[in-house]
Amino acid sequence: MDAELPDLYAATSARLVGLLTAMGGSAEDAEEVCQEAWARLVVRWDRVKRYEDPEAWVRGVAVRLLISRRRRRSVATRFLPVLASRAVVAEPSASAVDLSAALALLPLEQRAVVVLHHALDLPVDEVARILQVPVGTVKSRLSRGRAALAAVLSEQVTP
Amino acid sequence: MNQWTALLERHAAAAGPRSFEGVLRRVRRRRQRQVLGAAVGVLLVVGGAALAAARPTSTARPQPGATSAPDTIVVNGKTLHRDKLTPILSVSAPSRDDHLLVLVAGYRDPYPSGPTYCDPWTVPYVLRQTATTVVVGAYDYLVPRPPPPGGGCFGTGHSPATLTVDLGTALGGRRVVDESSGAETTTIVESDFLTTARLPDGYGDRRFFGGRNPGFSEPYLSQTWTGPGGAELNLVEGPPAEVIHVHVQHVGTAQVRGRFGQLVRTAGGTANRCLRWDEGPGDAVELCTRGYSQQLLTVEGLVAFADLLRRPGAADVRQQAPASIQVQGRTLEVQGGAAFAVGYLDPAQPQDIVVHLTTPGSVGGCFTWPVLRVVSQSPDQVAIGVFEYQVAKPVCVDAMPDTREDAPYLRVALAEPLGRRRLIDVGAGGLEALVIDPTQWLTAGRLPAGYSDRGQIPFRGERGGGGSALVTQTWAGSHGLVQLVLQQGQATALGGDPVSHVTVRGHVGTYSSAPGRTFPVRCLSWLERANDRVVLCSNGGDLKRTLPDAELLSIAEGLRPRTT
Numbered sequence: 194m195d196a197e198l199p200d201l202y203a204a205t206s207a208r209l210v211g212l213l214t215a216m217g218g219s220a221e222d223a224e225e226v227c228q229e230a231w232a233r234l235v236v237r238w239d240r241v242k243r244y245e246d247p248e249a250w251v252r253g254v255a256v257r258l259l260i261s262r263r264r265r266r267s268v269a270t271r272f273l274p275v276l277a278s279r280a281v282v283a284e285p286s287a288s289a290v291d292l293s294a295a296l297a298l299l300p301l302e303q304r305a306v307v308v309l310h311h312a313l314d315l316p317v318d319e320v321a322r323i324l325q326v327p328v329g330t331v332k333s334r335l336s337r338g339r340a341a342l343a344a345v346l347s348e349q350v351t352p
Numbered sequence: 353m354n355q356w357t358a359l360l361e362r363h364a365a366a367a368g369p370r371s372f373e374g375v376l377r378r379v380r381r382r383r384q385r386q387v388l389g390a391a392v393g394v395l396l397v398v399g400g401a402a403l404a405a406a407r408p409t410s411t412a413r414p415q416p417g418a419t420s421a422p423d424t425i426v427v428n429g430k431t432l433h434r435d436k437l438t439p440i441l442s443v444s445a446p447s448r449d450d451h452l453l454v455l456v457a458g459y460r461d462p463y464p465s466g467p468t469y470c471d472p473w474t475v476p477y478v479l480r481q482t483a484t485t486v487v488v489g490a491y492d493y494l495v496p497r498p499p500p501p502g503g504g505c506f507g508t509g510h511s512p513a514t515l516t517v518d519l520g521t522a523l524g525g526r527r528v529v530d531e532s533s534g535a536e537t538t539t540i541v542e543s544d545f546l547t548t549a550r551l552p553d554g555y556g557d558r559r560f561f562g563g564r565n566p567g568f569s570e571p572y573l574s575q576t577w578t579g580p581g582g583a584e585l586n587l588v589e590g591p592p593a594e595v596i597h598v599h600v601q602h603v604g605t606a607q608v609r610g611r612f613g614q615l616v617r618t619a620g621g622t623a624n625r626c627l628r629w630d631e632g633p634g635d636a637v638e639l640c641t642r643g644y645s646q647q648l649l650t651v652e653g654l655v656a657f658a659d660l661l662r663r664p665g666a667a668d669v670r671q672q673a674p675a676s677i678q679v680q681g682r683t684l685e686v687q688g689g690a691a692f693a694v695g696y697l698d699p700a701q702p703q704d705i706v707v708h709l710t711t712p713g714s715v716g717g718c719f720t721w722p723v724l725r726v727v728s729q730s731p732d733q734v735a736i737g738v739f740e741y742q743v744a745k746p747v748c749v750d751a752m753p754d755t756r757e758d759a760p761y762l763r764v765a766l767a768e769p770l771g772r773r774r775l776i777d778v779g780a781g782g783l784e785a786l787v788i789d790p791t792q793w794l795t796a797g798r799l800p801a802g803y804s805d806r807g808q809i810p811f812r813g814e815r816g817g818g819g820s821a822l823v824t825q826t827w828a829g830s831h832g833l834v835q836l837v838l839q840q841g842q843a844t845a846l847g848g849d850p851v852s853h854v855t856v857r858g859h860v861g862t863y864s865s866a867p868g869r870t871f872p873v874r875c876l877s878w879l880e881r882a883n884d885r886v887v888l889c890s891n892g893g894d895l896k897r898t899l900p901d902a903e904l905l906s907i908a909e910g911l912r913p914r915t916t
Contacts, residue, residue, distance in 0.1 A: 202372045211364025220363075228370055232378040296359075312356040314621075316584075316642065318561060318574065327441070328561055328574060 198238060202231060205248050209255055215296065216308045217259045226262060230255035253323040256309070260301060260324070295342050303338035306331050421477045421491050432473055432493035437532035440476075440490050442561065444540035444573075451519045453478075453528065453539075456561075457490035458513055476515040479531055488517060489531030545573040545589050546637065546661040552649060555579040581645030585657070592636040605814075606651070608658045610691030610780030612815040615651060623648045627658055631781075659690060669778060672727050673739040684721050684741035689779030692724075692738050692762075694813040695770075697789045702769040705736060708761050708812070724762035727778050736764055737778030786821055788813035790914045793823050793838055794886065797910035800903055803829035834899065834907065837887040838880075854901070856908045863901055874898035876908055886911070 206227055213223035234241060234251045241250050296304050302324075309320045310331075317335070321328045425432050438458040445453050458474025472492035480487040528539045542560070557578040572590020579585060601617040606627060613629035618640060625648075626640040639658050641649040649657065669689035676685050692707035709722055720740035727735040770787065777785040804827060812824045825836045851863045854876070861878035875889040888908050890899035899907075 199372045202375065206372075207364045208360070211360050211362075214363040215359055223363075224370055228374050228378060231372075231375040235375060235379050308356075312360050316586075318576070321561075329572065 197242075198235065201247065205251075206231070209248075209252060212252070212308065212313065213255060213259050215312060216256065216305050217301070222259065222262065226255050226259045229258055256305060256323055257325065260305060299338050299341055303334045303341070306334040307338040307342065310335055420479060421475070421489065425473075425475065425493050427473050427493070430495055433496050435472060435492040435494045438472075438474055438490050438492050439532050440488065440530040440537055442540065443488070443528050443530075443537045444542060444560070445523050446541075447543035448524055448541055449522050451522055453486070453488065453517050453519060453523065455488060455490060455515045455517065456513070457515060458492055474513055474515065476517045478517050478519055481519065481521075481526075484526055485529055486519060486523070486526050487529045487531055488537075490515065540573050542573065544663075545575075546587065546631070546663055547575070548587075548657070548661050550660055551577055552579065552585070552653065552657060554647070555583075555585055579643075579645070579649075580647040581643070583641065583643040583645035583648045585649065586640045586642060587637070587661070588640075589631070589635065589637045591634055592630070603651075606655050607693050607814050608655060609661065610693035610777050610783050610785065610815075613655075613658075618642065621645075621648070625651055625654060627651075627654050629658075632783075662688060663781065669737065669739070672737060672778060673723070673725060677723065677741055679721055679741070682743055685744055687720055687740045687742050690720075690722060690738040690740050691777055691780035691783070692785065693777060693780065693815065694786045694788060695736070695775045695777075696813065697770065697787065697791075698763075699789075699791055701763075701765070703765050703767070704763050705734075705766065705770065705775065706761055706763045707736075707738065709738065722762060724764045726764055726766060727776075729767055731773070733774040733776050734766055734770060735776040735778050735782075738762065739779070786813055786815050788821070788823060793914055794836070794880070794911040795825060795914040796827065796834075796836060796907055797912040799827055799834065799907060800829060800899065803827045803834060832891040832898075833889075835889045835891070836907075836911070837889070839885045839887070840883055854905060856905060857911070861905075861908070863904075872898055874901070874904065876901070876904045878908075 209230070210220070210223045210227050213226055214220050217223055217226075230251050233254055234247070241247050244250055296307065299307065305324060306320050309315050309323060310317065315323070317331050318328050321331045324331065421434060423434050425434075440455050440457040442456045443453055455476045457476065459472055472494050474490050474492055476488060476490045478486065479489050523539075523541075527536045529535065530537045555577045558575060560573060560575045572588060574586065574588045576587075577585045603615045603617050603625065606613045606615055608627055608629040609631070611629040611631070613627050616626050616628065618624045618626050621642065621644045624640065624642040626638050628636065628638045631637050637658075639654060641654055670686045672689075673686050676683050678684075690709065692709065694707065696706040696708070698704045698706055705724075707724055720742045723739050723741060724736060725739065727737050729735075775785040775787050777783050812826075814822050814824075821840045823838045827834045849864055849866065851865050854861050854863065856876060856878050857880065859878040859880065861876050864875045864877065866873045866875075872892040873889055874892070875887055877885065877887040880886050886908070888904055890904060892898040
């Protein structure tokens with residue numbers, strides 16, 4: 194195993210867990226999925242390390258794993274609290290909480306494209322590649338997701 | 353920090369990611385399960401072989417329709433066995449006259465060591481062809497090894513492959529069927545879509561994606577060119593429902609290819625912009641400049657690029673004009689047509705049509721020399737076109753001229769006045785142009801001292817939203833600009849937040865204010881007739897002080913029909 198893997202993990206895993214939490218709502222789920230995605234990266238590292246952005250690869254795998262996992266448990270997780278966190282952190286701004294709460298009301302598929310596109314600034318075709326759905330599907334989910342967010346937040350959402 | 357960044361950082365800070373050792377434990381457990389599974393697999397294979405020895409040998413039957421897909425292929429020295437048909441995500445063809453089809457399906461990583469069980473090698477085949485149908489299939493080929501036990505392959509972080517098949521004959525109007533589903537695929541014929549013959553400097557490396565979502569009848573095509581510093585130019589054309597980039601802020605409007613276009617800011621870099629317009633019914637286009645590069649196209653560059661887009665399958669506009677002309681002693685060759693969108697009548701020359709272009713003409717460099725000519729005249733309509741000419745081998749310094757206000761007016765004389773006939777814009781693909789008769793519109797009868805016409809375009813017509821006609825006149829003076837916007841048809845915005853009301857020309861008028869980007873804006877608006885809205889604004893100028901309300905009201909009361 195390459196020595197750089199632990200460093201890459203240290204540098205990126207919190208970011209990935211943050212993204213997955215924003216997308217999936219459960220910190221435990223996010224950490225579990227992060228570990229699983231990294232396990233898959235480790236066994237494929239010889240190939241993935243040649244990629245331009247290995248973090249993007251593990252992020253794509255993690256996002257799909259999360260969606261797959263949540264689909265299987267959609268009924269069970271539907272009513273889980275969405276802002277659970279285990280660590281003591283600074284009080285978030287009201288807008289961040291509003292956004293989190295509003296995001297949690299979206300179906301997972303819409304939430305995923307909204308977070309990937311708006312929070313990570315990924316272009317639509319990249320989101321489509323990660324989620325393995327057509328670009329048009331991403332656009333329609335974005336459109337519906339934004340409309341739902343706007344309705345909840347009652348203001349224009351800025352990226 | 354914006355809300356999205358705050359959200360991610362908050363969740364990242366709250367996360368207590370488990371250690372990397374946890375990842376390694378997970379990998380070790382999985383490998384132990386694999387070893388155990390492989391041992392079980394060997395037992396099963398041995399047992400299966402014993403059973404097979406007791407049965408008559410049978411030849412494996414090819415899958416239905418798989419008449420040209422071999423059972424095995426050799427890749428990088430490895431013999432691969434045909435597995436399953438994989439869904440074809442999209443099919444495209446350069447044109448209906450072409451015999452190549454480009455399929456997006458499966459996976460084919462160009463790794464040097466050859467395929468593995470978890471990385472199939474996808475091969476496309478033309479399985480059947482008739483006069484009406486082409487049946488294609490993409491097969492996954494695998495190394496002949498049992499799948500890893502304990503959950504199959506790790507990870508799925510790969511993109512579909514772009515694969516090409518040769519039909520041997522032109523596609524024509526035939527439908528393409530994906531053998532994996534038995535259903536007709538969306539076939540993107542690129543020549544049906546807008547494209548460009550000239551890219552901005554530094555742009556290239558085109559990639560495209562097309563498709564058709566369930567519920568939408570027409571396909572769409574997305575083309576992306578990469579430019580300096582990773583800047584991207586993305587052109588999406590298709591049904592309006594497909595051509596939706598999430599926009600953050602409406603920035604303004606622009607005339608694009610003779611159409612009413614909207615300019616929006618999109619997510620991502622602060623300079624990301626999209627132009628959106630309708631090419632025709634059910635045919636929307638969005639052109640975006642995006643990325644974090646310092647060299648993104650300007651809005652003017654975006655408009656100029658849009659004006660140069662061509663539809664390959666359309667009739668060649670060039671054939672409707674002389675192939676070459678002489679200008680300033682140089683021979684220029686016709687390149688194509690350009691949209692003019694709005695034709696102005698000249699009360700002093702009733703047979704003339706005047707058009708105003710957005711870019712300057714030039715007989716050298718990459719700029720073109722525009723010529724306005726009459727293509728046809730009939731009792732119902734008059735077709736005129738702006739044709740672009742250029743030297744045979746231009747020396748390009750700046751391939752994307754900026755839109756400039758001193759761009760030329762062109763004039764052409766008809767055999768008789770236009771009258772009630774429709775004016776067709778040949779360069780805009782036959783779209784009906786907006787005709788502005790200045791005598792039908794109001795103009796200022798009195799202006800504050802020191803105000804005068806601004807530049808060469810004091811009077812500008814354009815198509816507004818919903819097909820309405822919009823005429824803007826601008827005068828410059830000590831308090832900045834005074835702008836008169838007249839709209840026939842769909843009502844336009846007020847020009848800020850309503851503040852108070854006043855009686856103007858016998859109608860109830862509304863004063864409104866907006867901070868503006870650079871200068872404060874104060875407007876007075878009213879309905880002159882049922883569908884005729886008037887918006888009169890003062891923008892404050894360098895003094896940052898708009899004209900007093902009484903002054904705006906005085907200008908409004910002094911408006912009169914234009915006579916010239």
